[in-house]
Amino acid sequence: MVHVVGVGEMKTSNHPEDLLVTPPMxxxxxxxxxxxxxxxxxxxxxxxxLSEISPERASDNPCLFADTGxxxxxxxxxxxxxxxxxxxxxMVGGAQPIDPSEFxxxxxxxxxxxxxxxxxEDLPIEKEHVGGTRARRVRLDVGxxxxxxxxxxxxxxx
Amino acid sequence: MIALDAVINDALLLAPLPxxxxxxxxxxxxxxxxxxxxxxxxxxxxxxxxxLLAYANANRSPAxxxxxxxxxxxxxxxxxKVLEIAVIEHLGTPMMEPIPAYGLQEGELWEHxxxxxxxxxxxxxxxxxAVPPASILAALxxxxxxxxxxxxxxxxxxxxxxxxxxxxxxxxxxxxLEVVGFTHALVxxxxxxxxxxxxxxxxxxxxxxxxxTDHGPIADAVRVGNLVAxxxxxxxxxxxxNLAADAAAYHRLGISRQDFEMVCAEVLARFHxxxxxxxxxx
Numbered sequence: 372m373v374h375v376v377g378v379g380e381m382k383t384s385n386h387p388e389d390l391l392v393t394p395p396m397x398x399x400x401x402x403x404x405x406x407x408x409x410x411x412x413x414x415x416x417x418x419x420x421l422s423e424i425s426p427e428r429a430s431d432n433p434c435l436f437a438d439t440g441x442x443x444x445x446x447x448x449x450x451x452x453x454x455x456x457x458x459x460x461x462m463v464g465g466a467q468p469i470d471p472s473e474f475x476x477x478x479x480x481x482x483x484x485x486x487x488x489x490x491x492e493d494l495p496i497e498k499e500h501v502g503g504t505r506a507r508r509v510r511l512d513v514g515x516x517x518x519x520x521x522x523x524x525x526x527x528x529x
Numbered sequence: 530m531i532a533l534d535a536v537i538n539d540a541l542l543l544a545p546l547p548x549x550x551x552x553x554x555x556x557x558x559x560x561x562x563x564x565x566x567x568x569x570x571x572x573x574x575x576x577x578x579x580x581l582l583a584y585a586n587a588n589r590s591p592a593x594x595x596x597x598x599x600x601x602x603x604x605x606x607x608x609x610k611v612l613e614i615a616v617i618e619h620l621g622t623p624m625m626e627p628i629p630a631y632g633l634q635e636g637e638l639w640e641h642x643x644x645x646x647x648x649x650x651x652x653x654x655x656x657x658x659a660v661p662p663a664s665i666l667a668a669l670x671x672x673x674x675x676x677x678x679x680x681x682x683x684x685x686x687x688x689x690x691x692x693x694x695x696x697x698x699x700x701x702x703x704x705x706l707e708v709v710g711f712t713h714a715l716v717x718x719x720x721x722x723x724x725x726x727x728x729x730x731x732x733x734x735x736x737x738x739x740x741x742t743d744h745g746p747i748a749d750a751v752r753v754g755n756l757v758a759x760x761x762x763x764x765x766x767x768x769x770x771n772l773a774a775d776a777a778a779y780h781r782l783g784i785s786r787q788d789f790e791m792v793c794a795e796v797l798a799r800f801h802x803x804x805x806x807x808x809x810x811x
Binding site for chain 1: 632700756759760761762763765766767769770771772773774776779786787789790791793794797798
């Protein structure tokens with residue numbers, strides 16, 4: 372079954388036939404977890420790095436932010452049977468406009484906070500396709516853990 | 530190069546704005562517009578009263594009594610929102626069409642435009658008088674030129690734009706200008722002029738990719754709305770986020786980086802409102 376993981380959403384699954392996909396991503400970022408041994412996969416698709424700008428909104432929708440979304444995402448994966456030891460993390464997205472002033476460094480800040488949070492959980496990011504200005508989509512095959520990135524008409528395996 | 534006149538001739542073939550939308554556009558320019566004038570205009574449109582009531586009630590708490598009078602719906606929505614709904618009623622279906630020349634799938638131009646308009650509306654709520662109400666209409670129509678220009682773009686033109694971006698690092702709109710001779714922004718502004726919309730709206734559409742110059746608060750609000758929509762992944766197309774961002778526009782509007790992020794979050798949270806009036810592709 373195909374599950375679309377929109378911005379500010381997460382999905383974890385232990386059904387090998389499931390495909391998790393994102394819509395086109397701008398500055399938002401997808402953190403992809405897969406545990407081959409346990410047959411579990413998931414995507415957290417967050418928009419903003421830190422919930423400090425709006426704790427109320429984080430309370431309503433923790434997956435909008437990296438810092439409130441990732442703990443929830445990890446808990447959901449572990450609850451399904453994933454293991455920290457065998458789980459792999461990848462990250463895709465975080466595009467940003469051309470901005471020499473760095474005023475809009477949202478894509479880059481999303482990447483930096485994602486690295487910090489995953490490192491803090493001892494789950495370093497092993498693969499990534501991030502930055503630049505192009506839109507991306509992600510597709511995760513829960514059964515195999517194979518992950519594809521679609522970027523301007525081309526799709527390749529991460 | 531493509532002949533601008535040929536493209537503008539096609540713009541003339543776009544159905545003109547219906548009388549209600551044209552009159553609402555003129556009324557909406559006035560911050561102190563009389564709601565009775567809007568009610569009169571809306572009542573003579575065959576579809577608009579029921580759409581406004583449906584939209585207003587859909588966004589109303591279920592605990593409240595549903596609105597049954599169109600005046601109440603107009604008061605509830607506000608004049609800029611009424612105008613936006615009137616324009617979407619007219620343009621929604623063509624805006625739902627895929628635009629392969631710009632890499633936009635079915636519905637993506639509509640999503641991008643309505644997200645930008647919603648961002649302009651929210652900016653107005655944050656910045657108050659700094660963002661004129663006409664910004665919502667300008668944001669809604671800022672990419673309308675793509676609709677008319679796209680059929681003139683042969684594959685070799687879109688490939689030349691892609692090459693200029695990929696190989697020479699050009700900003701997408703500059704590559705479009707180099708290859709085509711003008712941009713979708715100019716075509717969009719001409720359409721606004723043909724429809725007799727406020728000249729500031731037309732100017733904002735024309736200037737939405739021109740940076741480093743103050744073209745007024747409507748143009749600034751359109752730039753912010755455009756970037757918010759792209760940040761959220763709405764209508765990225767081949768351009769993606771390959772647009773120059775203009776921090777000066779934010780400073781002029783009094784918007785901080787935190788405000789920008791909150792506008793993005795608010796548009797995402799409220800997009801279901803505009804999704805209720807999503808038309809079907811033809």
